[in-house]
Amino acid sequence: MIVLEVKNLQYYYQDGRKKRIILDNVNAEFETGKFYAILGESGSGKTTFLSLISSLDTPQSGEILFRGKDIKDIGYERYRRNHISMVFQNYNLIQYMTAAENVLVSMGITDNRIEGNKKETAYKLLEDVGIDKETADRRVNRLSGGEQQRTAIARALSTNSEIIMADEPTGNLDHETSGEIIDLLMNLAHERDKCVIVVTHDLSIAGKSDVILQLDTKKKAFTIYN
Amino acid sequence: MTMFKRALLCIIRNETRSVLLLLIIFVMGFLMSSSLVIEKACGGLEEQFLKETGLAVMFSYDFEDNVENNALWLGGKKDRNSTFSNVYKTLNMFCDNPYVTDYGYNIYMHGFSDCLYKESSEFGWKNVFDFSDPYAQYTRPLMWGVDRTEFSELADYVINVTEGRSFTREEISGGKNVCIVNEKLRIDKDGVMSEIRVGDTIPVKLVVFSSPNGAYNTYVGNELYSEYEYLKVIGIVHYNSDNDKAAVNEYRDPEMTIYMPNKTVMMIHEHMDNLRNSYEIKKDNLYGVLDDSSLGITNYYLQITDFSKTAEVLYQFEEYADVLSEHGDHPEYVSLVTTKDAYDNISWAVKGLCTFAGVFHKLSTVFFIIVTVLVVVLQIRNRKKEIGILLSNGEKKSKVIMQMILELFIVAVVGITLSILAGYRMAEPVGAALMSNTIEAKSETMSTDDRGNRINRILDVDEETLVEMFTVKPDYNSIVYQYFEGLSCVMISAGMICYAVVLTIPRKIMLDGD
Numbered sequence: 001m002i003v004l005e006v007k008n009l010q011y012y013y014q015d016g017r018k019k020r021i022i023l024d025n026v027n028a029e030f031e032t033g034k035f036y037a038i039l040g041e042s043g044s045g046k047t048t049f050l051s052l053i054s055s056l057d058t059p060q061s062g063e064i065l066f067r068g069k070d071i072k073d074i075g076y077e078r079y080r081r082n083h084i085s086m087v088f089q090n091y092n093l094i095q096y097m098t099a100a101e102n103v104l105v106s107m108g109i110t111d112n113r114i115e116g117n118k119k120e121t122a123y124k125l126l127e128d129v130g131i132d133k134e135t136a137d138r139r140v141n142r143l144s145g146g147e148q149q150r151t152a153i154a155r156a157l158s159t160n161s162e163i164i165m166a167d168e169p170t171g172n173l174d175h176e177t178s179g180e181i182i183d184l185l186m187n188l189a190h191e192r193d194k195c196v197i198v199v200t201h202d203l204s205i206a207g208k209s210d211v212i213l214q215l216d217t218k219k220k221a222f223t224i225y226n
Numbered sequence: 227m228t229m230f231k232r233a234l235l236c237i238i239r240n241e242t243r244s245v246l247l248l249l250i251i252f253v254m255g256f257l258m259s260s261s262l263v264i265e266k267a268c269g270g271l272e273e274q275f276l277k278e279t280g281l282a283v284m285f286s287y288d289f290e291d292n293v294e295n296n297a298l299w300l301g302g303k304k305d306r307n308s309t310f311s312n313v314y315k316t317l318n319m320f321c322d323n324p325y326v327t328d329y330g331y332n333i334y335m336h337g338f339s340d341c342l343y344k345e346s347s348e349f350g351w352k353n354v355f356d357f358s359d360p361y362a363q364y365t366r367p368l369m370w371g372v373d374r375t376e377f378s379e380l381a382d383y384v385i386n387v388t389e390g391r392s393f394t395r396e397e398i399s400g401g402k403n404v405c406i407v408n409e410k411l412r413i414d415k416d417g418v419m420s421e422i423r424v425g426d427t428i429p430v431k432l433v434v435f436s437s438p439n440g441a442y443n444t445y446v447g448n449e450l451y452s453e454y455e456y457l458k459v460i461g462i463v464h465y466n467s468d469n470d471k472a473a474v475n476e477y478r479d480p481e482m483t484i485y486m487p488n489k490t491v492m493m494i495h496e497h498m499d500n501l502r503n504s505y506e507i508k509k510d511n512l513y514g515v516l517d518d519s520s521l522g523i524t525n526y527y528l529q530i531t532d533f534s535k536t537a538e539v540l541y542q543f544e545e546y547a548d549v550l551s552e553h554g555d556h557p558e559y560v561s562l563v564t565t566k567d568a569y570d571n572i573s574w575a576v577k578g579l580c581t582f583a584g585v586f587h588k589l590s591t592v593f594f595i596i597v598t599v600l601v602v603v604l605q606i607r608n609r610k611k612e613i614g615i616l617l618s619n620g621e622k623k624s625k626v627i628m629q630m631i632l633e634l635f636i637v638a639v640v641g642i643t644l645s646i647l648a649g650y651r652m653a654e655p656v657g658a659a660l661m662s663n664t665i666e667a668k669s670e671t672m673s674t675d676d677r678g679n680r681i682n683r684i685l686d687v688d689e690e691t692l693v694e695m696f697t698v699k700p701d702y703n704s705i706v707y708q709y710f711e712g713l714s715c716v717m718i719s720a721g722m723i724c725y726a727v728v729l730t731i732p733r734k735i736m737l738d739g740d
């Protein structure tokens with residue numbers, strides 16, 4: 001089922017008088033239960049695309065439709081709050097909080113209904129991604145990179161959003177941990193019916209994905225490989 | 227997790243940041259609070275001073291100030307009646323004003339100033355105390371406040387009642403013919419006063435003399451009429467010369483004094499005036515005196531006791547008195563010194579401190595705002611990522627702003643509470659020390675106003691008294707104001723928070739890629 005649709009998306013920077021086009025007439029569709037990998041050279045606009053579909057930035061033209069509705073109409077904040085979750089390369093966790101508290105903060109922000117006791121749910125989510133209770137109660141600045149990224153994934157899960165977007169989620173992790181994190185994300189797509197969109201350089205990740213969207217630097221648009 | 231919990235967590239977990247902010251708010255708040263408290267305490271000191279000292283007005287009628295009168299006087303042509311009646315009229319206007327419900331006054335009509343003395347020394351004016359002397363050049367009534375209502379108050383200073391009692395209020399207000407005699411007068415040889423006891427009656431002879439030459443000093447002329455007023459002795463007093471704080475000593479010998487209620491004196495005077503006026507003779511050639519020989523003693527003085535209640539409205543009274551002195555028949559003779567003047571005379575150190583505290587308060591307020599804004603701006607810069615995380619999670623900007631303002635508010639409330647407590651604790655010793663130092667430094671070079679000096683002596687107050695009276699008392703309004711002021715200073719920084727959050731673009735913070 002198509003959950004996110006991108007139509008004729010255009011994005012450019014105004015560099016003085018020169019218009020520097022990053023994305024030109026980009027079209028794409030994203031379905032739940034699938035793992036998407038967005039590939040492209042450095043500077044091709046992968047992260048820009050992610051920032052647009054996550055509403056952290058806005059395009060000059062084109063539409064981003066969530067379940068057929070323009071996210072502009074939904075409201076960017078509400079869209080971010082209720083319909084998507086993000087995992088970043090540098091984890092982006094609140095450093096003075098524990099892993100569990102980071103998850104709880106996210107739960108407190110979303111309007112989506114959280115079943116049961118929030119604290120217990122947070123521990124459960126963390127356990128699901130491989131963080132035990134003792135680790136969950138430690139401040140995140142005392143956790144390893146892998147543990148922090150797992151916490152970030154648990155946080156992404158905590159809002160019950162349908163789409164999880166990840167920007168180079170394994171960029172700061174070793175090979176083994178990277179594999180574990182990607183498996184985790186793939187499980188979310190396949191077992192929890194999430195739409196997982198990952199921006200990556202790593203071709204091995206791309207190889208595991210259901211759909212690859214290759215950003216063509218010249219065309220400024222996607223080539224899609226199923 | 228609610229916004230409030232997030233704010234608390236942020237304060238607790240970021241100990242260094244919170245403690246630094248708390249410390250800054252505390253220090254700046256303390257400077258602001260203590261200076262404000264000192265300023266207010268200085269302002270309240272005047273009220274406290276007036277409350278404690280009561281209403282005291284010294285009214286002076288100075289004949290010598292008027293050159294014309296002086297010339298007439300010296301030429302022996304002065305209209306004695308009009309001179310005194312002017313004083314008396316003005317005096318009555320003061321005493322009968324609506325702000326003094328029960329009054330009294332001292333009259334020293336001493337006719338012994340230079341000009342008079344030179345003219346009359348051969349007649350021994352010092353031996354006579356003449357209520358009705360129309361040439362009394364110096365008339366000084368004193369109206370005391372509530373704290374000086376009883377005779378016993380005066381006794382505390384210089385006079386102890388050794389036998390009998392003091393005056394009752396009825397005797398004072400009714401003008402009864404009663405008196406209190408100094409014990410020294412009793413042993414005056416062979417006089418009426420000799421061996422006098424409480425309950426005895428002493429005669430005071432009122433005499434109307436002719437004045438054949440029309441001169442003021444010829445009361446030794448023919449005795450036209452005389453009659454006696456009888457005063458009942460109700461008390462014997464002992465004068466304590468070691469504890470002489472009464473300014474009255476300036477003009478009389480306190481050991482040779484008979485005390486009478488004011489109103490009695492007024493009534494005697496009026497009676498004497500009537501006696502004199504009843505003679506169809508040119509007034510200038512007449513005058514009435516108390517004949518000292520009736521008491522069989524020499525060198526005695528009559529002291530009229532002073533009583534009054536505190537006027538509730540000191541300032542209104544002063545305004546009223548000012549109007550009277552301006553619009554009296556002879557305002558040029560009149561000077562008025564009130565307790566307020568006495569305060570003004572000694573309060574330069576207080577006023578200096580008040581001004582200093584006021585300026586310091588304003589400066590510290592400005593400094594408080596600047597420092598807090600700078601600290602908050604620095605702290606926001608360090609929290610950009612946190613703001614970005616919350617915004618990328620979909621948190622509303624308004625909620626992020628509210629959370630950060632809440633954090634600031636909580637720390638500010640704690641800091642300001644501590645600063646107010648410390649401000650009140652330290653303001654009194656600091657204020658008193660500053661005043662003492664200022665007084666000490668200036669005491670040698672300071673010159674004081676004579677008028678102020680005189681009333682200050684009556685009140686027995688000086689600059690040190692004010693330092694002792696300087697107290698800091700917390701009051702509800704002041705505390706509320708300090709909270710309001712302190713929080714306002716801190717909350718100006720909230721503007722910086724709003725500015726920073728509104729301008730935050732989460733993409734730039736969260737996504738480092740292309």
